Amino acid sequence: MNRSFNAFTAFIGVAVIGLISVLGTQTSGSAQLGTSAKANANANARMITAVDRTLPHRLAVQVDVNDPATMNLALNNVANTAQHFREIGQKVEIEVVAFGPGLHMLRDDTSPVKARIKSMSETMPEIIFSACGNTRENMTKVEAKDIPLISQANVTKSGVVRLMELQERGWSYLRP
Numbered sequence: 001m002n003r004s005f006n007a008f009t010a011f012i013g014v015a016v017i018g019l020i021s022v023l024g025t026q027t028s029g030s031a032q033l034g035t036s037a038k039a040n041a042n043a044n045a046r047m048i049t050a051v052d053r054t055l056p057h058r059l060a061v062q063v064d065v066n067d068p069a070t071m072n073l074a075l076n077n078v079a080n081t082a083q084h085f086r087e088i089g090q091k092v093e094i095e096v097v098a099f100g101p102g103l104h105m106l107r108d109d110t111s112p113v114k115a116r117i118k119s120m121s122e123t124m125p126e127i128i129f130s131a132c133g134n135t136r137e138n139m140t141k142v143e144a145k146d147i148p149l150i151s152q153a154n155v156t157k158s159g160v161v162r163l164m165e166l167q168e169r170g171w172s173y174l175r176p
């Protein structure tokens with residue numbers, strides 16, 4: 001038993017020495033690679049920055065609740081995003097998609113934020129407001145009257161499908 005223990009101890013000792021040797025080689029090599037990798041990362045960052053400045057940033061914002069606080073939060077996010085990219089000289093496209101109970105945001109007769117949307121539309125042409133046609137049809141049936149939308153609203157067949165299409169095209173998504 002003593003012999004097998006000594007053989008095992010010797011084997012472990014050799015393995016540890018080999019591991020230390022390999023790690024030492026990798027560490028010194030990685031320091032050299034690290035410097036090279038940092039240079040490449042900086043070059044790539046410059047390339048990405050250059051590309052990003054030519055393409056517009058795109059943001060899709062979902063509003064699906066009839067809550068003035070949520071609607072105002074969405075509009076705050078939209079305004080802050082537009083202002084940020086304007087200040088750094090980059091383009092942005094923003095689409096607010098309202099469906100379900102959130103359609104009240106774009107209804108002319110019930111919107112708690114219609115004056116704010118009108119004002120924003122006049123000063124921020126990069127923002128589009130889309131109203132769900134399916135929701136509008138359902139509200140028309142339930143309320144037995146035509147559902148008027150604010151003039152800034154564009155009707156899309158389905159708000160959910162519109163959000164899917166925007167995301168599939170690479171738009172960033174926000175649900176405040």
